[in-house]
Amino acid sequence: MSRAIRDVVFVDGVRTPFGVGKPTGQYAGTRADDLVVRCIRELLRRNPTLPPERVDEVAIAATTQIGDQGLTIGRTAALLAGLPRSVPGYAIDRMCAGAMTAVTTVASGIAVGMQDVAIAGGVEHMGRHPMGEGVDPNPRIISEKIVDPSALVMGATAENLHDRAPEITRERCDAFAAASQARAAAAYDAGIIQRDLVTMATRSEEGWGLATADEPMRPGTTLESLASLKTPFRPHGRVTAGNAAGINDGATACLVAHDTTAAELGLTARMRLVGFAYAGVEPEVMGVGPIPSTEKALARSGLGIEDIGAFELNEAFAVQVLAFLDHFGIKDDDDRVNPYGGAIAYGHPLASSGVRLMTQLARRFEADPDLQYGITAMCVGIGMGGTVIWERV
Ligand SMILES: CC(C)(COP(=O)(O)OP(=O)(O)OC[C@H]1O[C@@H](n2cnc3c(N)ncnc32)[C@H](O)[C@@H]1OP(=O)(O)O)[C@@H](O)C(=O)NCCC(=O)NCCS
Numbered sequence: 001m002s003r004a005i006r007d008v009v010f011v012d013g014v015r016t017p018f019g020v021g022k023p024t025g026q027y028a029g030t031r032a033d034d035l036v037v038r039c040i041r042e043l044l045r046r047n048p049t050l051p052p053e054r055v056d057e058v059a060i061a062a063t064t065q066i067g068d069q070g071l072t073i074g075r076t077a078a079l080l081a082g083l084p085r086s087v088p089g090y091a092i093d094r095m096c097a098g099a100m101t102a103v104t105t106v107a108s109g110i111a112v113g114m115q116d117v118a119i120a121g122g123v124e125h126m127g128r129h130p131m132g133e134g135v136d137p138n139p140r141i142i143s144e145k146i147v148d149p150s151a152l153v154m155g156a157t158a159e160n161l162h163d164r165a166p167e168i169t170r171e172r173c174d175a176f177a178a179a180s181q182a183r184a185a186a187a188y189d190a191g192i193i194q195r196d197l198v199t200m201a202t203r204s205e206e207g208w209g210l211a212t213a214d215e216p217m218r219p220g221t222t223l224e225s226l227a228s229l230k231t232p233f234r235p236h237g238r239v240t241a242g243n244a245a246g247i248n249d250g251a252t253a254c255l256v257a258h259d260t261t262a263a264e265l266g267l268t269a270r271m272r273l274v275g276f277a278y279a280g281v282e283p284e285v286m287g288v289g290p291i292p293s294t295e296k297a298l299a300r301s302g303l304g305i306e307d308i309g310a311f312e313l314n315e316a317f318a319v320q321v322l323a324f325l326d327h328f329g330i331k332d333d334d335d336r337v338n339p340y341g342g343a344i345a346y347g348h349p350l351a352s353s354g355v356r357l358m359t360q361l362a363r364r365f366e367a368d369p370d371l372q373y374g375i376t377a378m379c380v381g382i383g384m385g386g387t388v389i390w391e392r393v
Contacts, residue, residue, distance in 0.1 A: 008107040009269035013254035013359030014042045016200045017211045018347035021127035021247035026211045029203035031068040032125035035251035040081035042198040049266035056115035058089035061098025061122035061351035064129035097386035098122040100354025104276045116261040121253030122351035151283035155233035158317035161287045162238045170238040173318035174226040177243040184341025185219035196359045216347035243318040248347030252355035270362040274389040275301035281383045287320025289385025290377040297387040310374035312357040315342035
């Protein structure tokens with residue numbers, strides 16, 4: 001039996017506004033699974049020509065898969081969202097690249113003809129599930145020096161990266177962070193980000209509320225205000241609350257489909273998947289992960305970095321984005337990189353972020369008719385990177 005690989009397209013992406021993962025944050029009284037359910041419902045509402053029973057799979061990522069992020073969240077969220085019981089679902093985990101892996105996993109199923117339409121996304125309620133909750137690393141990891149102990153603290157890995165790349169100074173990181181905040185504020189002012197946000201009911205001691213915007217944003221951030229911040233991961237370090245993504249709550253979901261099926265169902269294909277790759281690096285400098293994953297994805301797709309007109313890079317830490325840019329010879333303030341701002345401004349609810357990158361990239365294809373290829377890329381804890389290359393439909 002001969003079989004051709006089929007084209008996979010990104011149809012639509014939505015997310016909740018992101019929250020600050022603290023007891024005072026907007027989602028402190030909101031369940032993680034309810035955040036995902038809201039995104040799935042919104043996708044169905046925005047794409048009314050899609051018969052819900054045509055969804056072949058629901059893959060939802062979470063890093064901490066316990067409590068309201070456990071119980072095979074892709075399946076339970078699908079049921080809670082009112083999808084027919086015939087629609088299956090599952091949970092996925094590649095830490096920060098969870099939603100990205102959900103997309104590439106369902107895309108693979110679509111490409112080989114085993115599925116036609118799928119929902120992929122992710123959630124992380126870091127306020128309810130602090131990083132590292134319930135983990136039990138095998139003692140051999142440390143005692144046999146399989147990884148350096150600092151590899152388990154993401155902020156420490158960012159300090160390690162600063163050690164290895166002293167040319168990436170705190171001043172450069174702070175300038176990148178201030179620009180991320182300014183670009184995000186401008187994107188909000190232009191109404192770009194709100195187009196893909198789904199409002200979310202919230203609950204607190206004061207009663208019901210409505211989340212309509214990203215809570216972590218700090219418009220008006222200046223180099224001066226950043227320069228005064230402490231370095232929590234190391235005395236006299238370089239990583240601060242201002243040049244790192246925060247502790248956040250939020251969910252994302254997107255609709256991915258076989259291109260012909262999308263057309264048959266009246267769904268608009270917004271960008272086509274070209275290729276993807278994941279790569280492993282030294283866990284103690286996990287932030288460099290997107291460099292080899294991007295090289296691998298480009299090589300496998302027959303493209304070069306010069307072909308890429310748009311980058312949506314997850315800003316876990318400014319230092320790791322700058323390491324990526326230095327490696328590929330791209331300037332810190334290049335307009336092709338995160339022109340709508342990034343995770344330093346919006347927040348980074350770990351497993352959800354990959355689909356935020358894709359959703360923003362899809363908007364960029366709409367905004368720039370000359371854009372041919374774009375990438376979404378991110379670093380991953382325990383030393384990995386993930387990259388997905390997309391092209392204009
Ligand atoms: C860096 C980190 C420890 C900071 O946590 P925190 O102390 O709770 O952060 P806060 O938001 O309270 O900010 C700390 C201080 O910096 C200030 N601050 C933060 N961002 C700022 C900005 N852009 N401009 C000015 N001040 C800022 C806050 O106002 C606060 O000041 P205060 O102490 O006077 O109240 C935390 O965000 C973190 O761990 N981030 C990394 C998350 C991570 O590892 N993700 C995975 C990536 S792989």
